[in-house]
Amino acid sequence: MTRRITVSLPDDVARYLDKHPNSSAIVTEAVRSHMQRGATTRAMLEAAGFTITEEGVARWRDKLRRPTDAQRAESRRRLDAIEAGRRPGTEEPA
Structure with missing residues (x-):
């Protein structure tokens, strides 16, 4: 059995799904993967x-x-600095 539901998605995700003829299959696979991740982690720990x-x-x-959001933004700034070869929080080379 299947059900139709409506969700709101960020623009980049919607654009990605627009490019695929079976976006329902992609969403289903992603959600099932998310559902399974917790069970897999639990099994590995046990x-x-x-x-x-x-x-x-x-x-x-x-x-x-x-x-x-602020912590994620700070992590992104630090990663960007590292990838650019700078020490995070400074303009000094790493």
């Missing part, structure tokens, strides 16, 4: 001997919050 509990997951989610 195989390495870690005991995963819902309480532990909640505790770490609280500690490891997603970065803010």
Whole structure:
């Protein structure tokens, strides 16, 4: 069974999907991959001997919050400097 849903996407993502005749398949694959990533990580950690509990997951989610827009922007500035051969935060060569 399938359902039609409407989503809003950034312009670059929409342009990418516009170029493909079966954008539903691309979106489905991306979402399924995202859904599987957590299960794969859990399985790998358990195989390495870690005991995963819902309480532990909640505790770490609280500690490891997603970065803010400002933090992401700062990370991008630092990466751009490194890729340009500069020391982050300065104009000095790396």
